[in-house]
Amino acid sequence: MTQRAEHSTVMDRLALDDLITGYAIAVDDGDWPGYLALFTPDGRADYRSAGGIEGGTEEIATWLADMLRQFAIRQHLIVNRRITLARRDGAPGDTATVQADYLNPMRLAGPATDAEDGPTSPNYTCAGRYEFTARRTADGWRLTGVVVHEKWRQVRSGGD
Template sequence: MTQRVDLATVMDRLAIDEVVSGYAVAVDDGDWAAYRALFTTAGRVDYTSAGGIEGPVAEVADWLAETMRLFPVRQHLIVNRLIRLEDLGGSPGDSAEVQADFLNPMRLEGAGAESGTVTAPNFVAAGRYAFALARTGEGWRLTRVTVHEKWRHLAV
């Protein structure tokens, strides 16, 4: 590889990492416009392994906006990111896949938060994401997100 290709690959990896981090922040902050903006127009999301829905990003974002009201406190952690860029004979292509683990502690609405203070989470889910991305004119965008929930815990 040349230095130019190496630099392009590093820049792609950083941009992809920013999209994945942006995904977590958008979900945690309930910023559904930012969530939608992370996807291509044909983007799809699959939350079925976590008891959710699968479908086009706009439909899933609307579902999330309603569902996440149950969890006013959430902190989405996405770790162990494995980024695989399409390889075009030594040069990066226009698609990528990311495998990443998640830990998602949340607080159920009304569960001790009546005092107005932030309280510890009482619901935790964890598993692995599969992100698919494409390079677009606006930069890297998600084409598909699939959640593979491995476990969850509800403290009562």
């Protein structure tokens, strides 16, 4: 690999890492215009393994906004990112996949949580693996797909 190709690969990996971080922040902050901006116009997502839906990003953003209202606090931790860039003639191509594990501690909304001094510790945690697909566009790397593979969840009830 030439030095130019190595530099390009590093820059692509950093851009893809930033894209995945942007995904986590947009979902946690409920930034649905920001969420949509991370995807190509034909982007799709599949949350069925976590009890959700599969569809185009507009439909998914609407569903996420509604569903995530149940949680007063949410934090996606996306770790162990394995980025694979497609290769073309020995140089980085224009598509990529990212496999990453997630841990998602959240707090279910309710009267105790909504009060100013209510509990803030998580009482709902889920974890699994994301499969992201991405494509290089004129505006930089954008997601073409997200598939969630939930592996486990834990719901605590009662006295926190």
